[in-house]
Amino acid sequence: MATKRVLVLYAHPSQHRSEVNFPLRQAAQEVEGVTLVDLYYEYPNFDICIDREQKRLLSHDVVIFQFPLYWYSTPSILKEWQDLILEYGFAYGQEGTQLHGKPFLCALSAGGKAEAYRADGYNHFTIGELLQPLEQMANLTGMVYLPPFAIFGSRTAVEDKRVAGHVEQYRQLLHALVDDKVDIKAAQALPILTDNLRNFIKDGA
Amino acid sequence: MTSYFIQAFIYLVAAVIAVPLAKRFGLGSVLGYLIAGTVIGPVIGLVGEETTTIQHFAEFGVVMMLFLVGLELEPRMLWGMRNRLLGLGGLQVGLTAAIVMGIALGFNQPWSIALAIGLIFSLSSTAIVLQTFNEKGLTKTEGGQNAFSVLLFQDIAVIPMLAFIPLLALPELIAQAQQAVHTAADHHEELSLVAGLPGWAYGLVITASIAAVVVGGHFLSRPLFKFVAGSGLREIFTATALMLVVGIAALMSLVGLSPALGTFIAGVMLANSEFRHELESNIEPFKGLLLGLFFITVGAGIRFDVLFGEFFTIIGLTLAVIALKAAVLFVLALIFRIKGSNRWLFTLSLAQAGEFGFVLLSFSTQNHVLPAEIVQTLSLVVALSMFLTPGLFILFDKVILPRYERQSNQREEDVIEEKGTVIIAGIGRFGQIVNRVLVANGVKTVVLDHQADQVDNLRRINTQAYFGDATRPDLLHTAGVEEAAMVVVAIDNQEASVELVKYLKHSFPKVKVLARAFDRGHGYQLRQAGADVIESETYHSALELGAAAMREFGQHPFLVEQQKNAFKRAEDAQSDELYAAWNDESEGSERYDNNYVKLFMALEERIKQAMAFDRSDGHSMAERSWTPPPKGYADQFSEDDPSSKES
Numbered sequence: 010m011a012t013k014r015v016l017v018l019y020a021h022p023s024q025h026r027s028e029v030n031f032p033l034r035q036a037a038q039e040v041e042g043v044t045l046v047d048l049y050y051e052y053p054n055f056d057i058c059i060d061r062e063q064k065r066l067l068s069h070d071v072v073i074f075q076f077p078l079y080w081y082s083t084p085s086i087l088k089e090w091q092d093l094i095l096e097y098g099f100a101y102g103q104e105g106t107q108l109h110g111k112p113f114l115c116a117l118s119a120g121g122k123a124e125a126y127r128a129d130g131y132n133h134f135t136i137g138e139l140l141q142p143l144e145q146m147a148n149l150t151g152m153v154y155l156p157p158f159a160i161f162g163s164r165t166a167v168e169d170k171r172v173a174g175h176v177e178q179y180r181q182l183l184h185a186l187v188d189d190k191v192d193i194k195a196a197q198a199l200p201i202l203t204d205n206l207r208n209f210i211k212d213g214a
Numbered sequence: 215m216t217s218y219f220i221q222a223f224i225y226l227v228a229a230v231i232a233v234p235l236a237k238r239f240g241l242g243s244v245l246g247y248l249i250a251g252t253v254i255g256p257v258i259g260l261v262g263e264e265t266t267t268i269q270h271f272a273e274f275g276v277v278m279m280l281f282l283v284g285l286e287l288e289p290r291m292l293w294g295m296r297n298r299l300l301g302l303g304g305l306q307v308g309l310t311a312a313i314v315m316g317i318a319l320g321f322n323q324p325w326s327i328a329l330a331i332g333l334i335f336s337l338s339s340t341a342i343v344l345q346t347f348n349e350k351g352l353t354k355t356e357g358g359q360n361a362f363s364v365l366l367f368q369d370i371a372v373i374p375m376l377a378f379i380p381l382l383a384l385p386e387l388i389a390q391a392q393q394a395v396h397t398a399a400d401h402h403e404e405l406s407l408v409a410g411l412p413g414w415a416y417g418l419v420i421t422a423s424i425a426a427v428v429v430g431g432h433f434l435s436r437p438l439f440k441f442v443a444g445s446g447l448r449e450i451f452t453a454t455a456l457m458l459v460v461g462i463a464a465l466m467s468l469v470g471l472s473p474a475l476g477t478f479i480a481g482v483m484l485a486n487s488e489f490r491h492e493l494e495s496n497i498e499p500f501k502g503l504l505l506g507l508f509f510i511t512v513g514a515g516i517r518f519d520v521l522f523g524e525f526f527t528i529i530g531l532t533l534a535v536i537a538l539k540a541a542v543l544f545v546l547a548l549i550f551r552i553k554g555s556n557r558w559l560f561t562l563s564l565a566q567a568g569e570f571g572f573v574l575l576s577f578s579t580q581n582h583v584l585p586a587e588i589v590q591t592l593s594l595v596v597a598l599s600m601f602l603t604p605g606l607f608i609l610f611d612k613v614i615l616p617r618y619e620r621q622s623n624q625r626e627e628d629v630i631e632e633k634g635t636v637i638i639a640g641i642g643r644f645g646q647i648v649n650r651v652l653v654a655n656g657v658k659t660v661v662l663d664h665q666a667d668q669v670d671n672l673r674r675i676n677t678q679a680y681f682g683d684a685t686r687p688d689l690l691h692t693a694g695v696e697e698a699a700m701v702v703v704a705i706d707n708q709e710a711s712v713e714l715v716k717y718l719k720h721s722f723p724k725v726k727v728l729a730r731a732f733d734r735g736h737g738y739q740l741r742q743a744g745a746d747v748i749e750s751e752t753y754h755s756a757l758e759l760g761a762a763a764m765r766e767f768g769q770h771p772f773l774v775e776q777q778k779n780a781f782k783r784a785e786d787a788q789s790d791e792l793y794a795a796w797n798d799e800s801e802g803s804e805r806y807d808n809n810y811v812k813l814f815m816a817l818e819e820r821i822k823q824a825m826a827f828d829r830s831d832g833h834s835m836a837e838r839s840w841t842p843p844p845k846g847y848a849d850q851f852s853e854d855d856p857s858s859k860e861s
Binding site: 054056092093096097101102103 | 841843847
């Protein structure tokens with residue numbers, strides 16, 4: 010069975026308050042083949058080490074951004090990471106082909122309910138539309154963009170006892186990525202990966 | 215004189231052999247002392263008659279222990295535990311005394327004898343229990359705290375008992391009324407200030423003496439300690455501490471109160487003092503030795519002839535007493551909702567009779583309350599039950615605790631509560647800031663400094679600070695270094711700080727040591743000594759001032775920040791290499807000569823490089839920050855996405 014190395018770049022600026030992302034992080038850490046990088050932990054001053062991060066990218070096959078949605082985007086350190094790490098000549102431009110072919114996806118939690126992320130909802134845009142800058146980042150760097158693993162209504166997930174279910178799905182998704190059992194085309198056809206695992210994870214093989 | 219030396223030598227030899235062996239077999243030091251006593255006493259008969267005399271002397275160990283116990287208790291804390299003290303302690307003493315008395319009555323003893331026996335067995339051994347708690351680190355557990363309240367109540371209850379027991383000698387009631395006052399002072403009566411005083415005057419004298427201890431402890435101790443500390447002589451400080459304890463014990467004896475209670479009160483009064491830890495570390499060794507001596511005399515005092523004469527009666531009685539006390543304690547633990555393993559700790563730790571039992575027994579004999587045969591038997595029961603106590607602790611450790619540990623694997627929250635403190639050695643301009651950061655974040659700190667003025671200032675602004683030389687192992691011990699999470703070494707003396715780090719890492723490898731370095735060389739010394747974290751006291755502030763200078767030049771603050779980071783990175787990258795070079799070189803001034811100097815120059819060069827940006831237009835791989843792509847780069851892209859060009 011093919012084994013892929015999965016890099017989870019985890020960014021949560023106030024982890025001690027986290028109700029959803031932290032359990033997801035714990036689960037990810039336990040999956041063999043997954044490297045979890047806590048960006049706020051490693052770079053509390055935002056002084057990100059470019060060489061180190063680029064080496065990490067090179068030694069992994071799948072890249073995941075895991076974060077709580079802040080103002081319809083990533084927390085600031087992930088943007089900083091993009092600004093510094095995805096250099097011309099490394100990630101794009103002439104000879105910038107280092108990331109080509111690596112699947113990329115966002116694993117995120119959003120406070121609003123799923124219904125809010127619709128043209129007629131109060132957020133007006135779908136989560137896929139809001140993540141378009143990241144989708145285009147993947148395109149320009151030659152990565153293979155997958156729809157997000159998005160958890161909605163994260164502020165009530167504990168009260169609704171949904172956390173364990175989310176964690177289990179995330180675990181399955183990560184295992185499928187490590188075991189290379191994700192049908193990329195089938196996944197790309199979906200709006201989000203959450204709750205749709207059976208539609209794109211190949212059995213056996 | 216010669217015989218004293220020989221006796222002392224025998225006692226010490228017994229202790230030196232038996233105690234380390236007992237500890238090695240996991241039996242605790244108390245059992246070691248008891249065994250040592252039995253061996254030199256009844257078994258091979260090296261010591262004998264003088265045991266009682268020595269015991270009186272050794273009881274002073276108990277007095278010192280209570281002084282130390284008092285030092286650990288701030289008055290506020292004592293007030294906070296008043297419910298447990300009165301409720302738990304009162305019920306324990308009352309119930310046990312009543313039940314024992316009932317049983318004795320069942321055996322056709324007169325009620326006065328029955329009551330006296332009840333009172334005697336209601337007491338437990340403060341000495342054994344506290345010593346064992348200390349050794350096993352159980353003092354802070356719920357079971358340990360509750361047991362402590364009960365012990366404290368018992369120690370206080372001894373005083374009215376001493377006053378009351380003479381009244382039980384019914385036929386001589388009138389004659390005893392005066393003698394109660396007279397003999398209450400001690401069972402081996404010599405001097406008394408209050409003999410023959412009428413009741414009201416006696417009350418006044420007692421109140422006045424306690425007031426003297428309280429007021430003196432509060433107002434006079436600090437000027438006294440400051441005066442002594444100013445001399446800088448350690449032995450005089452030790453002498454002062456001893457003088458205090460001995461003086462109070464003497465005063466209490468003179469007015470017919472328990473010396474242990476008096477020193478306990480004095481201890482509580484001094485618990486808030488900045489000299490507390492220094493006092494503790496001065497008294498501690500005396501207490502340890504005297505207590506040990508006390509236990510040896512208990513072992514040596516066991517009368518094998520009496521024991522074997524009524525072997526089964528005495529063993530039966532001992533087991534019955536332990537079982538009964540345990541039952542009472544267990545019920546109380548249920549009522550007071552002491553849970554889990556703590557319930558068992560509480561039950562088992564206090565199920566023996568105590569050293570005050572001996573005191574009451576001989577006191578009862580003197581006052582014609584108990585006949586001599588009963589006293590002889592009961593003395594053995596008290597001693598044996600003390601002898602068996604370490605066994606009960608082993609039972610708790612080996613059988614009960616593992617069971618609960620297996621059960622409570624799931625919940626760890628209770629453990630986190632005791633986060634461990636941070637000891638800050640040296641509270642000058644550097645340690646002070648460290649302390650403020652920690653305290654502001656709710657971390658418990660213990661601050662030590664050898665400048666009484668400095669400590670005074672800190673106490674004025676509500677910081678816990680203690681006077682003392684932080685490089686002294688015994689002071690570190692009383693400051694709780696064993697249980698501390700970290701020690702911050704910020705003392706001014708450079709050599710002493712290196713020595714302290716060495717000692718800490720050697721003796722307490724688990725404790726993290728964070729050290730302040732004066733300069734690069736001192737930093738390397740600290741690193742060599744094993745410090746876990748080292749910060750140079752000037753480095754960061756100098757870096758900030760340098761950055762401020764750059765900003766004054768009109769540099770953009772964000773650029774300055776980046777440059778600062780680059781400087782730091784270059785420094786960090788080099789520090790291992792430089793340290794290795796320093797470490798290789800010979801001692802002294804030559805250290806900075808050869809290799810090290812070359813490396814240092816190389817470092818400066820590298821820092822310069824890190825600072826120098828490639829300012830040419832376009833993207834530079836040397837400049838690792840926000841740089842734009844080269845002009846016209848977008849022309850390379852066709853309309854479709856780049857992944858299509860992959861082939």
